[in-house]
Amino acid sequence: MDRLTIGSHISSSKGYEAMGKTAVYMNADTFAFFTRNPRGGKAKEIRPQDVEKYKKIAKDHHFGKIVAHAPYTMNACAAKEELREFARNTMEDDLKRMEYIPGNLYNFHPGSHVGQGAEVGIDKIAEILNQVLTPAWNTTVLLETMAGKGTEVGRTFEELREIMDRVTCRERLGVCLDTCHVWDGGYDIIRDLDGVVAEFDRVIGLENLKAVHLNDSKNPLGSHKDRHARIGEGEIGLEALSAVTRHPALRHLPFILETPNDEDGWAEEIRILREKFS
Ligand code: FE
Ligand code: FE
Ligand code: ZN
16 A cells, blocks of 8 residues: 655654654645745754654654755856856855755756747756765765756756766766646647656656655646646646656655645645545
């Protein structure tokens, strides 16, 4: 009997133990959190005792891998070098901090090429990954599939593949699929989920898929908008999103809700998705 591993994004402001307790309250067995203020800046100090208390909760409640999220202001392919320096330092510091909770996942938005062109963007993103990733880290870094808003890199599976092909330390690199983003990017997960999964496998390889962001979308297929909706309140709908969690190639992955909701709302989404999973 397999179980759906699911949780939501949780505020990290009160530390690890508080996040673990919130997850348990929501009947979650994974969650996501920002490693620091999502707008960037200095991260709060980690208290080892707090981490130990969290680890006990995670063990007692059989948590799956958790998914830390890099600040979304981080742009590894910015035109300005000082912004890339910030991205490099932030990722490095975050990975250092992730060593307190080894064996988990850390996802980031590949970046926006801001008019330099996707190819330049891809090269710059890969360069930073090559500077930061080493086999010594106990965290897998995930490129997130993007909606293609503005000049975002990573709207197509091919662009993510091109980044991966340029990275040396492949054993520490994977992909996080965001259902709102791929839908907004033009992948029809309602009418052709099998086809999208097969396409992902052909271009990126399913073995590289490590997590799913489960979100509905406020906008139609291919809209390139990136506006998340609650599960069942958007254009993708509950049935299609539940089918994503039940897909034989995906069902073992950690699913993270990034829906505009509160703790009780997420608990309800988790309840419904668990019910439909079994
Ligand atoms: Fe994201
Ligand atoms: Fe996401
Ligand atoms: Zn998004």
